[in-house]
Amino acid sequence: MQGKGFLAIWSDLAPEDETDWAHWMTREHSSERVGIEGFLACRIFRAEGTTVNRYFILYDLATPDVVGGSQYLARLNAPTPWSQRVMPRLRNFARGGGRVAARAGIGQGGTLAVLPLQSAPAQPDELVERMAAVDLIAAAHILITDAAQTSIRTREKGMRSGDASFATLLLVEGLDANAIRTALWRLRTLTTEIDVEAMESQPIYQSCFGLQRK
Numbered sequence: 001m002q003g004k005g006f007l008a009i010w011s012d013l014a015p016e017d018e019t020d021w022a023h024w025m026t027r028e029h030s031s032e033r034v035g036i037e038g039f040l041a042c043r044i045f046r047a048e049g050t051t052v053n054r055y056f057i058l059y060d061l062a063t064p065d066v067v068g069g070s071q072y073l074a075r076l077n078a079p080t081p082w083s084q085r086v087m088p089r090l091r092n093f094a095r096g097g098g099r100v101a102a103r104a105g106i107g108q109g110g111t112l113a114v115l116p117l118q119s120a121p122a123q124p125d126e127l128v129e130r131m132a133a134v135d136l137i138a139a140a141h142i143l144i145t146d147a148a149q150t151s152i153r154t155r156e157k158g159m160r161s162g163d164a165s166f167a168t169l170l171l172v173e174g175l176d177a178n179a180i181r182t183a184l185w186r187l188r189t190l191t192t193e194i195d196v197e198a199m200e201s202q203p204i205y206q207s208c209f210g211l212q213r214k
Helices: 015-034 064-068 070-076 081-089 124-132 177-190 196-200
Strands: 005-013 039-048 053-061 091-105 111-117 137-145 168-174 204-212
Touching (some): 005 015, 005 064, 015 053, 015 204, 053 064, 053 091, 064 070, 091 124, 111 196, 124 137, 168 177, 177 204
Antiparallel strands (some): 005 091, 039 053, 039 204, 091 137, 111 168
16 A cells, blocks of 8 residues: 555445446546545455455555545535446445554555454554565555544435444455465464454455556
8 A cells, every 4th residue: 555544445236236337436436536636546356255246445545634635525525427326236335544554565465355343453563564474465454444534424425325334454465365364364363353253254355456546
């Protein structure tokens, strides 16, 4: 991740909506978002081994306050016709943005684990450094949501029902799925703050699209 802030989003899609969503996301929506001042990059990941079409979208932000910034809120309150068609179809939508609390490693991995946490680990820098030291792991990050900025009411939010959020995320980026599984197994011995049962229920994600700010 490049900046000091982030915006992370999950959503599920019915099979009949997936192609329209993918075209919208890659041909309009990601470019629109990355064109906003403070948005640096967008990456899209697809969950593997699930019975639903689940996607995880990660935006790199220059600073945490971009989530509540005027340019971004203006876009959220003026959705395009395509966005107005897609937004109500998104299921199990979860969204959070805020600050990158800790990061370690070099570059990006094509395979990702995303673990929602109830609170930030007591020693986040040590945790991500030890995760990034596992073989074939590219990077690890702790992301902390700013609840006040994330919960701002907008027109886009009003088009969806039952939006959820999260307090903290642990991201682990690896070169392949086996590396991610090894890192998650190692995580059991590194901290007692992780809900192991919840961790085991989380899918592994594969990168399917990326866009950098020009």
